[in-house]
Amino acid sequence: MKKNLLNYKGLYGDNNQRDFEDFVHHELLATRSKLYDWEINVHLHTDLFQIFIIDTGEGVLIQDNTRIKLEAPCILIIPTNTFHGFEFQSNISGEVFTISEQFIESIFKNIPLILLELNKVKQYSFNADSPDLNDFIYLKNKIIRAISEDNRYKKISLQSLFQLFFIGLHHLNTAFEDQKESSNNRTLGYFHAFQKLIKKTLPESKLIKEYASELRITPVHLNRVCQTLVQKTALQVVHEYCITEAKKHLLYTSYSISEISYKLHFKDPAYFSRLFKKQTGLSPNAFRSNNSQKES
Structure with missing residues (x-):
């Protein structure tokens, strides 16, 4: 690997x-x-x-x-x-x-x-x-x-x-969901811009209020945008991106769990592991092990 x-x-x-x-x-x-x-x-x-x-x-x-x-x-x-x-x-x-x-x-x-x-x-x-x-x-x-x-x-x-x-x-x-079809361009634009900001920065290094500030809206408004389009809070959208990035490293690199957590700017590998398990039902080690077995 x-x-x-x-x-x-x-x-x-x-x-x-x-x-x-x-x-x-x-x-x-x-x-x-x-x-x-x-x-x-x-x-x-x-x-x-x-x-x-x-x-x-x-x-x-x-x-x-x-x-x-x-x-x-x-x-x-x-x-x-x-x-x-x-x-x-x-x-x-x-x-x-x-x-x-x-x-x-x-x-x-x-x-x-x-x-x-x-x-x-x-x-x-x-x-x-x-x-x-x-x-x-x-x-x-x-x-x-x-x-x-x-x-x-x-x-x-x-x-x-x-x-x-x-x-x-x-x-x-x-x-495609009806609520997305009926959402106005401004709401869709804010969500797309939020997604781009998440990709540009390592998510755990920034607070939701900082994302909202860069979008020139309030955290409450940002949460409303996310709830309207994907039925998730802004923090859940950030965490979803974090977990997706973590899966890439777990599947396709030999980085340790601690190395992956620090690469994603988690200050505490234990918190990263807890969040990963909460989102996926598996610990990072179990996820890597299960998928390695599928490959073999």
Whole structure:
């Protein structure tokens, strides 16, 4: 087991530093997968969002030690900072779009509802003759063409095409809760900004009143926003993020429990362990042990 998380600043296998402000990249699924014998180790991209459009063949998505079958045709969304890996069959074909988080946010800065939907891994499955699928294939081809063009309107074209693409996915997302649909943009905007602040700082190093202050609202208002959208207090949202980050280290690194607690800015490893058990039902050691047994 590696000491550190496998975190690529660029594409898989590429850690070159570059400006990702308006980064949009396209390649065939086979291009990179072939280089690694169709197996992509579990990894994450801190600031890059990915869309996998699988036309034919099969594969497996590995996330949080869970194996999720991918069956074509489908579209798979992988948000930033999300651990994921793949095992593809050699007959699989499709495309991969890799987009900077900044570019995604520039598209939907006035539609935070879409940004919230794009925060989770999701697979959209289609029938081969689905009209919806044909619409996405049409947009995919337009996006590929726009990426290859070099003109003054390239960025605007890509923004418009990706807007149509993600709004199309939004219309397919029938499981989206009514209260989120009916929430105003300001409430959604505050929650999205809160999530970004949590990611930027090690959560346990900041109080809820400090988060609220940075958002220029009161702690009571921040709690109301969180209760409206996810039925949790602001502190519970922070703790949920902490536990998610802790699971990454427990699953994919050899850090000790104390080292993980200090990396997440918990002052007391014992408190970290108590919180982890309260949230998951298992101690950190038991969680690591159980998941190690699943792998073997």
